Amino acid sequence: MIPLSHIIQAKRRIGGVVNKTPFSKAPLLSQMVGAEIYLKKENLQLTGAYKLRGAYNKIASLSDEERAKGVIAASAGNHAQGVAYSAKTFGIKAIIVMPEATPLLKVTGTKDLGAEVILHGDNYDEAYAYARQYSQEHGITFIHPFEDDAVIAGQGTVALEMLDGVNDLDIVVVPIGGGGLISGVGSAIKQLDPKIKVIGVTAKGAPAMFESFKAKSVIHSKSVRSIADGIAVRDTSESNLAHILECVDDIVQVDDEEIATAILFLLERQKLVVEGGGAAGVAAIMHHKFPFEKGMKIGTVLSGGNIDVQTLAVIIEKGLIKSARKMIICVTLVDKPGALMRLTDILRASNANIIKIDYDRTSTTLSYGDANITITLETKGETHQEEVRKNLTKGGYNFTETF
Incomplete structure (x- = not known):
């Protein structure tokens, strides 16, 4: 568990830079499921996702000498933009290694934030290995997307804002990819109000953390496939599993059909554009993946809104036919x-x-x-x-x- 003092310190560091996103009730969803549902809208964050919090806190915690050398990360999504934006704010160099097949829009978006982009490898794992090697050879700090206590502490500030907004929550629902967000959120909640249940949600097509949690030991997936690409993580982080076993009450799964239904609901009824991973918590609530009683107060994190427009178009089309x-x-x-x-x-x-x-x-x-x-x-x-x-x-x- 990440010490609460570290998360509070992270809140001070990111204040004035990172948006305090809305945490508000969703009346239609609440009526649908019979509980009071509150949405933490990290899809409205400066870079469209919560990742900015951890990236900024990590870079802020570096020494002047370390920052002067620059930072490097491997990502084809939200972490890339979080690191790039944070580095730009500090006026330091950022290198982002992306797989060669990364869509041009994501490459351009990262470059527009001032980062140098290196395209390397056929997939994320190869880009990650290259970034690690580059970091060692050039003596610059590698910013891990989720296996870093300073990054996790930054993500934990989401929970502090949720508890500031609604101080009598019964359940908090958090999407899980690598586990950095739920490790931070769970650590904060269990130290501030341990009676609140913390429920994690994974994509059925990326079951590593779900299976590891149930087995209480590390289990990796052979492959992953999900429309929720932001949480489609193949391997389980051993350190984050330890955090999760300590501060998470249960983990449930949602499939692509359920995620797509949640994305369309949020778009049409809540007027919110949310990516697959960001909609996972709402999908779990809509499809009653965990038990809750009538009138309970449930908060969930809309972790990001950077959805590919072609994916969104397919979801809308299928949703109209299905309904x-x-x-x-x-x-x-x-x-x-x-x-x-x-x-x-x-x-x-x-x-x-x-x-x-x-x-x-x-x-x-x-x-x-x-x-x-x-x-x-x-x-x-x-x-x-x-x-x-x-x-x-x-x-x-x-x-x-x-x-």
């Missing part, structure tokens, strides 16, 4: 004048809004003179979609649906 607000049908028509108009007249009478039509005459599965028509419809729920189906069938159309 029966979008319907995609395919009908084979005789390719002659008026055939399509008759079909669209039925859809108009069903009050289904056409938002896209694709016309295919060349498929080898079609008879000559036929065409496949794929129509995307905007609908108002399952009852409305059933009406569309009945009207198409009554009109003599055979059709298939895409889900």
Whole structure:
């Protein structure tokens, strides 16, 4: 467990630089689950994630001589921007090693914060190994994303702000990747108010810390796969597992479908853009992954909002189909004048809004003179979609649906 005095000291260090993000009640989510849910909106942090806290505290704790040599980190995401922003604030050099396949937007974003970016390796592990080697060869400080007590103490300041905002919380829910955030948050909470339960949430596709917690020993994953890339950590940190075993009451898992549902809910109902890892806590609450009683006060950390726009677009599209607000049908028509108009007249009478039509005459599965028509419809729920189906069938159309 990180000493409370270190976390309080970190709060003083980062004050005036790092935003004190809102910690506010989510009325719709509260009504949905029957408890008082409060969201710690670290997605609104200066760099879009909580990582700035730990990075800044670590760099602030270095000696003048160490800072003069610069710092180095390995990251393709939130840690990179946290280190780059912190180094820029101190006016020192920062080197960020990223895998060669890192999207250009992330590379550019890190460079815009003043860091030098080195692209190396096919994956994070290779970039990490290179950054470590570079650090030793050039005598500059390596800033670890989660295996560093000063970094963890910085992340623990999230808990201090949560307890300042709501002093009678029953449960705090925290996403887990490498374990730095929950180690800091859990350390602060258990020393200030040990009756508060701390629940960790991992992605089902990255089960290392979940399995290690249950076994009370280090277990690594062979591979990871999750839309929550910020918490998709393959290996378990032995030191962070020790912190977690000391200050975390339980760890639960959420799958990609549950995470996507939470992202869409936060976007549509809370007007918040949150990345997969940041939505993990809300996913666990929405799907009742741990027991809680009616009226309990539950706080969760929206750890970041730096979601890839293409990923977000897919989540929105699938979410609309899953919630029966979008319907995609395919009908084979005789390719002659008026055939399509008759079909669209039925859809108009069903009050289904056409938002896209694709016309295919060349498929080898079609008879000559036929065409496949794929129509995307905007609908108002399952009852409305059933009406569309009945009207198409009554009109003599055979059709298939895409889900």
